Amino acid sequence: MTEAGSIGGLTQLLRGRPARDAFDIWVRDILIEEAWYRCDRGDHLLDFAETVGIVRESLIEATIECMRPILTFAPPSDGRPAHALNVALACRNGKATRAEADAAIGEAGGAYPGNDAASHHCREALRLMLTRPGVAVEYVAGAALERAEVSAVRAWRSAQEVLGEGRRARAASLAASADTIRGMVPLTWILEAAARLA
Numbered sequence: 001m002t003e004a005g006s007i008g009g010l011t012q013l014l015r016g017r018p019a020r021d022a023f024d025i026w027v028r029d030i031l032i033e034e035a036w037y038r039c040d041r042g043d044h045l046l047d048f049a050e051t052v053g054i055v056r057e058s059l060i061e062a063t064i065e066c067m068r069p070i071l072t073f074a075p076p077s078d079g080r081p082a083h084a085l086n087v088a089l090a091c092r093n094g095k096a097t098r099a100e101a102d103a104a105i106g107e108a109g110g111a112y113p114g115n116d117a118a119s120h121h122c123r124e125a126l127r128l129m130l131t132r133p134g135v136a137v138e139y140v141a142g143a144a145l146e147r148a149e150v151s152a153v154r155a156w157r158s159a160q161e162v163l164g165e166g167r168r169a170r171a172a173s174l175a176a177s178a179d180t181i182r183g184m185v186p187l188t189w190i191l192e193a194a195a196r197l198a
Helices: 007-016 019-029 032-038 042-051 056-073 080-092 098-111 117-128 133-154 159-184 187-197
Strands: none
Touching: 032 187, 042 056, 042 133, 042 159, 042 187, 056 080, 056 117, 056 133, 056 159, 080 098, 080 117, 098 117, 117 133, 133 159
């Protein structure tokens, strides 16, 4: 699928042109439904959903689910990241305040104290999950890439194998997040929002 016929391509069109022109170009190139189901990047799906007008708060629950892999990067005895995800979800559901969610997220960053790239990616994913869902999901994938590369280096693999392991882990993380998002953000929401742009 070409970039112009992808979810990422449509997102760029919608951001760079008046919505009506972008939507007309999109309809000529590819059906939204096909692109939604073929997209293998959760960050692109979230960005597209926001761009067509899905309210960010509606996407938070799916984003939080996509954040779950970073729990494996914290020490098993450190419950702060899981607590942060639970408080963020409670905030989304009106059972906690945004201040409580922000405090839990801030504390959870301490579970990733290292200066390594994977720890940085985990901290950034937590920090951005309520404000920039697509970017947060990309950071989760970045953490997976870094972890895979470090594991490959420790196994004395060649540089080419190290890079390959990292790329595969990142792609798998983004694909898993895309599946999660498709399972939690109904296509009907996307189609209805896109129809309002036409």
